Amino acid sequence: MNQFFTVDVLTTTIASGIALATPFLLAALGETIGQRSGVINLGVDGIMLLGAFSTYYVELQTGNLLLAILAGTATGTLMGVITAFVSVTLKAEQGISGIGVYLFGLGFSSLLFQKLVGTPLPISTLPPVGIPGLDSIPLIGGMFFNQSLLVYLAFLLVPVATFVLNRTTYGLKIKAVGENPAAADSLGVSVALIRWSTVLIGCTFAGLAGAALLMYGGIFQINLTQSEGFIAVALVYFGAWRPVGVMFGSLLYGLVGVVILTWKSLGIIPLSASDLAATAPAVITVLALLFLARRFRQPAVLGRPYEREG
Amino acid sequence: MRERVSDGPTEAMVASGRGRWGRFLLTWFALPSALLVALLFGAVMMLALGADPIAGYRALLEGAFGGSYALSSTAIQAVPLLLVGVGICIAFRANVFNIGGEGQIAMGGLLSAATALVFPDLPGFILMPLVLLAGALGGAIWGAIPGFFKANYNVNEILSTIMLNLVAVQVMNYLLAGPMVDQSPSSVGGLIPETKVLPASAQLPILISGTQLHLGVPIAVLVAIGVYILLWRTSFGFQIRSVGLSRSASAYAGMPVKRTITLAMTLSGAMCGLAGAILVFGSISHRMVSDGSLTGFTGSAGFNGIVVALFGGLNPLWTIVSAYLFGGMIVGGSALQVATGVPSDLVTALSGTIVVLVVSLEYLRRRARAQSLAVAGPRAAAPPPLPRNAPPLAAGGGGDQ
Amino acid sequence: MQRNRDRKLSLGLAAVVVALVAGACSGSSTPAPTVAPSPSPAAAASVAPSPSPAAPASVAPSPSPAPATLKVALVAPSAVNDLAFTQSMVEALNSLKTKYNLDIAISDNQFVVATAANVIQNYASQGYNLVIAHGSQYGSILQQLAPKFPNVSFAWGTAGSTYNLPNVFAYQVNSNEGGFVQGAMAALLSTSKVLGVIGPIAVGDAKLYVDGFCAGAKSIVASITCNPVYTGSFSDVSLMSAAATTFVANKADVLTGTAQAVVGAIGVAKTKNLPWFGTQWTQASLAPSQVVSSQVYNWAPILEQIFATIQAGKLGGATFTATLGNGGEQIQFNPGFNLPANVKAKADELIKGITEGTINVPQ
Incomplete structure (x- = not known):
């Protein structure tokens, strides 16, 4: 156990835990914004897969990282148009339509990967960028300030999302629509418009999360996400619909995963317990929620389409 | 178009x-x-x-519905879809979102296989029902946990069922490569993560020789009919649907809301667990085998069952039809791949x-x-x-x- | 009013979908064939010159009149171009295609065991002479199916049991041998004397390779740190990457791994510029200047023996083992990696010793 508490090991464990948490964080932040306005999107995983594939394909074709990430993000937006149309305009059952979007993304991304790419080829990924001044702080610098730009972006989006939700008119409208759409409607807020916008933002984030996931591994394969999108949705509940809570949930999940791997590599966890140790992130997240999030209430009309009376 | x-x-x-x-x-x-x-x-x-789409769809249709062999393959494929779908009907009617089907199927398969390993010598007419019940029990436990947490501690079931899927896959890998593994080494690499051949007396018998149609098919259909009766002809079914429509109104009417939610998830899990048992005891290989993933065992029935239930309008009877259709799509999908390369x-x-x-x-x-x-x-x-x-x-x- | 807007939106949606499909598929005007028709030079070069007396014309009569064409079906768990287990078999089959006049059918990505059972049964009933079930999870299927198709020959691996069935072949690979050689090289290349070894779950040939690797490393430096990490998944790329990163943090300076998802870990080796040892198929294309060598499975010699046995009228009952000695398993050095002469010499010495039987690799 002593080997674990060395500067190098701790630094890298936390740094890679943060990197591992980034796709979860991006996807979960987007989902948070959507859910605050009352819309559940269970299709996140499928959208992440499509976003990751677009990023991968564009990078393979052009070699341009920025273009690739933009393509992944734009794919998310595109899927957002479909999701919003179905969930908001057609007022479909959101839980079910999300499963549909998920299956579509899973099948379509696998299909395209096999027909358009086939052999897994690695792509270049975003290099870590040290933040001048901060990255040389002992311990902290290596943990937090030597990451790729997408990681900084994801964590910057946490205060931004908090600010938007709590301090702007738009944020107030989002929450009003999620808590009492009829009242918001009577005050002249367009419920459909607000929800369209939050769903678009959420799906765009999901596309970006797919790009971030791809940047983490540097390669695409069938079902790359391994249900990470569903875990991201779960983390929204964990974070009690608050961006900061969601951030802590993502970090907890990512860090526990990396700590387990580190302990295995140090021989702290014996091989015989390898499989069972791999359940730790899931078990700890559920147990943590059992103790933490019971006090918080979800948006009042979560998952319910709004129908104007009369 | x-x-x-x-x-x-x-x-x-x-x-x-x-x-x-x-x-x-x-x-x-x-x-x-x-x-x-x-x-x-x-x-x-x-x-x-x-x-060529026409050739593709022809291959799909023939692969799924062309001839008695294809029809029986489709029926076999439809069994887990139907049972999961029926389970989904129960949970969704109670307004609980069960996406833990994958894990529940695996736990059902594990418990049923373990039962057969522990009691290999029981006569078939006892062992076969016993393993099916064990499967249902395994799934029921895995469904009851999120149900109980949801009802009593308001832990969101999406979160807990997803996390329990992740736990289930590791438990499955652990058990199949460890305590439940076939001890006879058949490879230089050591052991293959699978149980030994399970007692023949517990195998679901083939009903029509020359096809794969086994006893699991009528069982699944009967279960679906039973669940329909449960949901629409019993007071417990009324409770489930009532709680699903409005918890507060049901509580006001004196219904045990928490217990209903827990039971609905438990039943839903039991259906998935039964599917797992049938996957094991109706399998060609007569063992429980893992490739290290849940999908390798379930064939994604835990997710596809949601689609099937929805397509059946969350009605167990229509779910029978819908499971058969989607089973055909899956069976035909392989044929499509062979015929067209898609x-x-x-x-x-x-x-x-x-x-x-x-x-x-x-x-x-x-x-x-x-x-x-x-x-x-x-x-x-x-x-x-x-x-x-x-x-x-x-x-x-x-x-x- | 509302209705009109819905209509407009649905038209818009339709346009979007059409654009999506068109955009997504624009690169596909030349459909990629599922099976790469040309054997890769590596595979072709590495076929051991094993004597195969039976030319297709002189086929011995088998229970069903043996056709001039040998119809072979392959059922495999991952993609034909996975740069690993499945690809090794596909390339071997393709390399023998003309010599044996093979008619090859492939169903790849059959990771759902129950579905694979159907596919195997379909091939068996469609008049294929040989059905290869390429995955140890398929063995129990053959155990039940083979007796029902006595005129069809089956082969499965990696495993060592034919279940005493007359129409089942089994093939296995001593991947611990190649693992041993590569582990020894790793120990010599490592300065920190910490190795990073990543596997999916601790079973089958993944475990065999990993154990061989650590044994080889310890034969050079007894005190070397070799703690394998099994991530618990064959396909989780992120976890494999994270495991590799973790190893690097723990001072590991040479990496290896096995599973489809290992491509994620190779990415880490590439970024950190650390030596990587591959297995199952050549992984040099994934990190051209970091891959030291790959243990390559060459199934061609074993397939030739299977074909010859079938053509001699026997449909199974034999087990074949690919080893460094019989060319079924080869260490392919990557010319892009600048391997020190002493390490190469040690590797050659070990390969020679294992081949001649003077070095015994523990299992």
Whole structure:
């Protein structure tokens, strides 16, 4: 156990835990914004897969990282148009339509990967960028300030999302629509418009999360996400619909995963317990929620389409 | 292409506001037209991928429904879909969102296989029901946990069922490579993660020789009918549906809301667990085998069952039909891949498209009915293939507690 | 009003979908064939010159009149171009295609065991002479199916049991041998004397390779740190990457791994510029200047023996083992990696010793 508490090991464990948490964080932040306005999107995983594939394909074709990430993000937006149309305009059952979007993304991304790419080829990924001044702080610098730009972006989006939700008119409208759409409607807020916008933002984030996931591994394969999108949705509940809570949930999940791997590599966890140790992130997240999030209430009309009376 | 076809329902919707015909069309043709649009979409994709869609669909249909062997393969494939779908019906009717089917199937398979390993010498007429019950029990436990947490601690079931799927896969890998492994080494690499051949007396017998049709098929159908009766002909079923529609109203009426939610999830898990047991004891290999993933065992039935239940309008009887159709799509998907080189993932993408279309049409249908009720009065209710009172699937943690 | 807007939106949606499909598929005007028709030069070069007396014309009569064409079906768990287990078999089959006049059918990505059972049964009933079930999870299927198709020959691996069935072949690979050689090289290349070894779950040939690797490393430096990490998944790329990163943090300076998802870990080796040892198929294309060598499975010699046995009228009952000695398993050095001469010499010495049987690799 002593080997674990060395500067190098701790630094890298936390740094890679943060990197591992980034796709979860991006996807979960987007989902948070959507859910605050009352819309559940269970299709996140499928959208992440499509976003990751677009990023991968564009990078393979052009070699341009920025273009690739933009393509992944734009794919998310595109899927957002479909999701919003179905969930908001057609007022479909959101839980079910999300499963549909998920299956579509899973099948379509696998299909395209096999027909358009086939052999897994690695792509270049975003290099870590040290933040001048901060990255040389002992311990902290290596943990937090030597990451790729997408990681900084994801964590910057946490205060931004908090600010938007709590301090702007738009944020107030989002929450009003999620808590009492009829009242918001009577005050002249367009419920459909607000929800369209939050769903678009959420799906765009999901596309970006797919790009971030791809940047983490540097390669695409069938079902790359391994249900990470569903875990991201779960983390929204964990974070009690608050961006900061969601951030802590993502970090907890990512860090526990990396700590387990580190302990295995140090021989702290014996091989015989390898499989069972791999359940730790899931078990700890559920147990943590059992103790933490019971006090918080979800948006009042979560998952319910709004129908104007009369 | 898509545009032209999706105009159909829209036309129907427009008409439905005025008369019975439109509503009729929308009611009875909503699902087929969703299927049609999805298939057209698939044809476009096949064309784009350089395959002949007509040959592709012919291969799919022949692979799924051409001849008694194909028909029986489809029936076998439909069994886990049907059982999971029926389980989903129960959970969704109680307004609980069970996406833990994958893990529940695995736990059911494990417990049933373990039972057969512990009691290999029991006679078949005892062992076979016993392993099926053990499977149901395994799934029930894995469903009861999120149900109990949801009912008593308001832990969101989406979170807990997903996490329990992740736990289940590791438990499965641990058990199949460890305590339950076949000890006879058949490889230089040591042991293969599988149980030894399970007692023949517990195998589900083949009903028609020359096909794969085994006893699991009639069992699944009977279970589906049983669940229909449970949901619509018993007071417990009424409780489930009532809690699903409004928790607060049910509590006000004196119903045990928490217990109902826990039981609904438990039953839902039991159905998935039974599917796991049938997957093990109806398998060609006569063992439980793992490739290290849940999908390798379940074939994604835990997710596809949701699609099947929805396509069956959350009604167990219609779910029988829908499971058979989707089973055929999966079986035919392999044939499609062999015939045209288009990966069978196309079928997954099509399933997703169908789900999205069906839920979209459901709204139009609902609105058409509301309008025509306003015109024609309350007596004009046609038999709906979709649920009349599908609960609003607020996947959330019960805002009205 | 509302209705009109819905209509407009649905038209818009349709346009979007059409654009999506068109955009996504624009690169696909030349459909990629599922099976790469040309054997890769590596595979062709590495076929051991094993004597195969039976030319297709002189086929001995088998229970069903043996056709001039040998119809072979392959059922495999991952993609034909996975740069690993499945690809090794596909390339071997393709390399023998003309010599044996093979008619090859492939169903790849059959990771659902129950579905694979159907596919195997379909091939068996469609008149294929040989059905290869390429995955140890398929063995129990053959155990039940083979007796029902006595005129069809089956082969499965990696495993060592034919279940005493007359129409089942089994093939296995001593991947611990190559693992041993590569582990020894790793120990010599490592300065920190910490090795990073990543596997999926601790079973089958993944475990065999990993154990061989650590044994080889310890034969050079007894005190070397070799703690394998099994991530618990064959396909989780992120976890594999994270495991590799973790190893690097723990001072590991040479990496290896096995599973489909290992491509994620190779990415880490590439970024950190650390030596990587591959297994199952050549992984040099994934990190051209970091891959030291790959243990390559060459199934061609074993397939030739299976074909010859079938053509001699026997449909199974034999087990074949690919070893460094019989060319079924080869260490392919990557010319892009600048391997020190002493390490190469040690590797050659070990390969020679294992081949001649003077070095015994523990299992």
